[in-house]
Amino acid sequence: MSEAITPSDFPVAESGLRPPASVVTETGWVRVLLIAVAIAFLALFLVLPLVTVFVQAFAKGLDAYLAAFKEPDAHAAIKLTLITAAIAVPFNVVFGVAAAWAIAKFQFWGRDLLVTLIDLPFSVSPVVSGLIYVLVFGSQGLIGPWLIEHDIQIIFAVPGIVLATIFVTFPFVARQLIPLMQEQGTVEEEAALTLGASGWHAFRTVTLPNIRWGLLYAVLLCNARAMGEFGAVSVVSGHIRGLTNTLPLHVEILYNEYNFVASFAVASLLAGLALVTLVIKSLLEWRYADDIAAGARRH
Amino acid sequence: MHAATSGSTAIRVEAISKTFDTAAVLHDLSLDVRAGELLGLLGPSGSGKTTLLRIIAGLDRPDAGRIIFGGDDATRLPVQERAVGFVFQHYALFKHLTVADNIAYGLNARKRSERPAKAEIKKRVGDLLDLIKLSNFGDRYPSQLSGGQRQRIALARALAVEPRVLLLDEPFGALDAQVRKDLRRWLREIHDRTGQTTIFVTHDQDEALELSDRVAVLDKGRLEQIGTPDEVQEHPASPTVLKFLGDTIEVEAIAQNGRVHVNGRETPVSAPASAVGPVKLYVRPWQLQFADEEHAHLNGFVRSSYRAQGRQRIEVDRPGGKLLVVEASDNARLDAGHPVGLKINSGYVFAN
Amino acid sequence: MAVSSPRPRRRFRQPSVIPGFGLTLGYTLTVLSLVVLLPLAALVARASGLGFSGIWGVATDPRVFSALRVSFGVSLLAALTASLFGSIVAWVLTRYDFPGRRVIDAVVDLPFALPTAVAGIALASLYAPNGLVGEQLAKVGIEAAYTPVGIFIAMVFIGLPFAVRTVQPLIAEIDKEVEEASAILGSTRLGTLTKVVLPPLIPAVLTGFALAFARGVGEYGSIIFIAGNLPYVSEIAPLLIVIKLSEFDYAGACAIATIMLAISFAVLLLINLIQAWSRRRFGYV
Numbered sequence: 001m002s003e004a005i006t007p008s009d010f011p012v013a014e015s016g017l018r019p020p021a022s023v024v025t026e027t028g029w030v031r032v033l034l035i036a037v038a039i040a041f042l043a044l045f046l047v048l049p050l051v052t053v054f055v056q057a058f059a060k061g062l063d064a065y066l067a068a069f070k071e072p073d074a075h076a077a078i079k080l081t082l083i084t085a086a087i088a089v090p091f092n093v094v095f096g097v098a099a100a101w102a103i104a105k106f107q108f109w110g111r112d113l114l115v116t117l118i119d120l121p122f123s124v125s126p127v128v129s130g131l132i133y134v135l136v137f138g139s140q141g142l143i144g145p146w147l148i149e150h151d152i153q154i155i156f157a158v159p160g161i162v163l164a165t166i167f168v169t170f171p172f173v174a175r176q177l178i179p180l181m182q183e184q185g186t187v188e189e190e191a192a193l194t195l196g197a198s199g200w201h202a203f204r205t206v207t208l209p210n211i212r213w214g215l216l217y218a219v220l221l222c223n224a225r226a227m228g229e230f231g232a233v234s235v236v237s238g239h240i241r242g243l244t245n246t247l248p249l250h251v252e253i254l255y256n257e258y259n260f261v262a263s264f265a266v267a268s269l270l271a272g273l274a275l276v277t278l279v280i281k282s283l284l285e286w287r288y289a290d291d292i293a294a295g296a297r298r299h
Numbered sequence: 300m301h302a303a304t305s306g307s308t309a310i311r312v313e314a315i316s317k318t319f320d321t322a323a324v325l326h327d328l329s330l331d332v333r334a335g336e337l338l339g340l341l342g343p344s345g346s347g348k349t350t351l352l353r354i355i356a357g358l359d360r361p362d363a364g365r366i367i368f369g370g371d372d373a374t375r376l377p378v379q380e381r382a383v384g385f386v387f388q389h390y391a392l393f394k395h396l397t398v399a400d401n402i403a404y405g406l407n408a409r410k411r412s413e414r415p416a417k418a419e420i421k422k423r424v425g426d427l428l429d430l431i432k433l434s435n436f437g438d439r440y441p442s443q444l445s446g447g448q449r450q451r452i453a454l455a456r457a458l459a460v461e462p463r464v465l466l467l468d469e470p471f472g473a474l475d476a477q478v479r480k481d482l483r484r485w486l487r488e489i490h491d492r493t494g495q496t497t498i499f500v501t502h503d504q505d506e507a508l509e510l511s512d513r514v515a516v517l518d519k520g521r522l523e524q525i526g527t528p529d530e531v532q533e534h535p536a537s538p539t540v541l542k543f544l545g546d547t548i549e550v551e552a553i554a555q556n557g558r559v560h561v562n563g564r565e566t567p568v569s570a571p572a573s574a575v576g577p578v579k580l581y582v583r584p585w586q587l588q589f590a591d592e593e594h595a596h597l598n599g600f601v602r603s604s605y606r607a608q609g610r611q612r613i614e615v616d617r618p619g620g621k622l623l624v625v626e627a628s629d630n631a632r633l634d635a636g637h638p639v640g641l642k643i644n645s646g647y648v649f650a651n
Numbered sequence: 652m653a654v655s656s657p658r659p660r661r662r663f664r665q666p667s668v669i670p671g672f673g674l675t676l677g678y679t680l681t682v683l684s685l686v687v688l689l690p691l692a693a694l695v696a697r698a699s700g701l702g703f704s705g706i707w708g709v710a711t712d713p714r715v716f717s718a719l720r721v722s723f724g725v726s727l728l729a730a731l732t733a734s735l736f737g738s739i740v741a742w743v744l745t746r747y748d749f750p751g752r753r754v755i756d757a758v759v760d761l762p763f764a765l766p767t768a769v770a771g772i773a774l775a776s777l778y779a780p781n782g783l784v785g786e787q788l789a790k791v792g793i794e795a796a797y798t799p800v801g802i803f804i805a806m807v808f809i810g811l812p813f814a815v816r817t818v819q820p821l822i823a824e825i826d827k828e829v830e831e832a833s834a835i836l837g838s839t840r841l842g843t844l845t846k847v848v849l850p851p852l853i854p855a856v857l858t859g860f861a862l863a864f865a866r867g868v869g870e871y872g873s874i875i876f877i878a879g880n881l882p883y884v885s886e887i888a889p890l891l892i893v894i895k896l897s898e899f900d901y902a903g904a905c906a907i908a909t910i911m912l913a914i915s916f917a918v919l920l921l922i923n924l925i926q927a928w929s930r931r932r933f934g935y936v
Contacts, residue, residue, distance in 0.1 A: 125869025228766025
């Protein structure tokens, strides 16, 4: 059997039907159809609303757009939104890192239950998230009378807004870091300890660099939600213009006053934030996929 | 094989017990490690050898027993203060640090008052890079290196802090066969040059026997035997050690008047005084020889034969459905179904 | 730690040399209790004050009942739609390569990133009778804004990323050798898809559906602008909580909140059951 095998020994099917490039994909027209359906659906439901925000914001020209930001109420809303995020995000970073350290680096009884409890705020309606704080701190709430006696205002004031924001963004950092730190295990920390490092030194020089991209990713998403939260904040804010209005609440007020251009102008600021968030998020995912997460992309 | 360095005791492991959750992994285990020796902890997976290594390092706490470092009780000593060098199975290099920074990590982690000057750290790192023959790799990151290179860097990192003892957990477990052989020889050279007291864990008999001054064989959390490679091979302390160190054939035998008999025929194997009556005789494949009917201790039929590494291996079916593999140097090719007789030249019997 | 007893025993935690357990766990539990558990407990305490009959009384109030029906009913339909198209999107994004794929992949997360109020006013202006899409729909006789159709659209928007992102990683992990094996054994592509590829994806699709459903039921910001909020027609349960609160009817607000909370925990439980089943059946979540 030393004869050379020539191509003609295995004739290729010469019909017009070309087989697909691979057995593990669909035929050409099915692929095109599915891609078209997916893109059309996403364009209609996601892209179009986003574009609308900017179209409506500039509907009466640049001057009308800019006028929306000359209002003192708008300034106050921007300021309050920034303050809220500046408190809520670091708070959740500290909590998330501490929780992830305890849960990911140690084996202990009740660990899964703890993770479920940390996850709870994600499955509570934003309105209910606001409600529970009213029930604790409101005038008819658990410690409401005591607060009134001591002249401390939480509901319908900035502290309530910050608390409600912390609640709705509570799981972000922990959720992101727990699977990541579980995957990384404890061996590098152990190596650092055998080399004489203290626990804190090992955390600073080994753990923190290992989770930095995952942490940045979580901070990004946490911040977007903190600045954009509407339902929970709406319930606890009392809608006091210039005092307890965040940007999303300001959008609502302007819209309900039929001041559409101003409303969409302020909304475009938040939409811009969302776009920046998405771009950085995607960049992080492409560049540092392995350093971000073990698959857990649930929010 | 290697001259056992008969130094003083560097580390004493005293009656260590350890359980995880509900499974006991170490039972009342004691052994001494001599200063300057290269000790291999050999055992199958689950034998507790890695746990023992981690307890010596201070990464795990024993439930009972003591660890003594050069006369001082170190059982309660935190891992940072033990001055051990630990090389992890998968290296555990710090991904975000360069090779040089990895090696310098232990020195940089010291308190300011105890930390060497920058220039001295740099010099120490340079010397270690020379030692592991990776002089030009200081600026690379671990991800840019091969497995063997990473292993050498993990070793340099552990040596940088001048540890009292070097501990290696399955140091060659994750490497290709060829790299593994090279690294083995290289580790032996480094050890001979530095005289560093070293304990390494392995499940590979060849590795332990080739590399160690002494081998400690562990099984199910107990120390079965400790001795030079020659000692454990020539005088295995138990069937477990014997079986773990190579292929063995188990034969039913009778001990009588200090001799072992198989199928009514006397063998050259002498029985220990305490072994009387039915015993198990353990034989290595090369301790059997083809013999004619009247000298054979065992009989059977050839099932198949094949050649491997210059020797003939013959599978023999014995009555009762047992199969044994015999090694022979003869070139005689035996056909399947051919009846054969086997003579036992030597073997091992243990006290009941 | 008692060193004297070498006997096996159960411990609260496995011993470890890694420091900081007490500190971080203590901090975690304290913060979790103060921020999450105690406020939620306040709601449960309030609700148990009402008793079952009290909650039942509120739930069967015609306006509340109709709001709950709208919230749950429309959310169910929206989650179904989101799951169907979300699965297609997930498949297309994972299995096909085409220009702009990465951008489109990023766009899927838009509802996560875009504040709900912004989405709400954008959808309202698009689907209003004089809006870009609303006008076209009006021509074929569909009124979107200020009807349950509008609520449906907002809920699909908000639920879509859940449907896509729970299925996507599993599609990426499908072992192509299994598909090749199926093809070699003579199966057509359609047969391979329906018999080999899709069945293991079912748990993920169900999980995505449940998440989208739960999110839709609780959603507020993106819906209220487009819904019109007509009692008995397009009023959703979360809005009714806000209305009750503004009327200082705390008992009513708590009753509705409790019902919604109970349903979301039921969904959470369902998801866990699906995942437990999936782990048994397919060996992964």
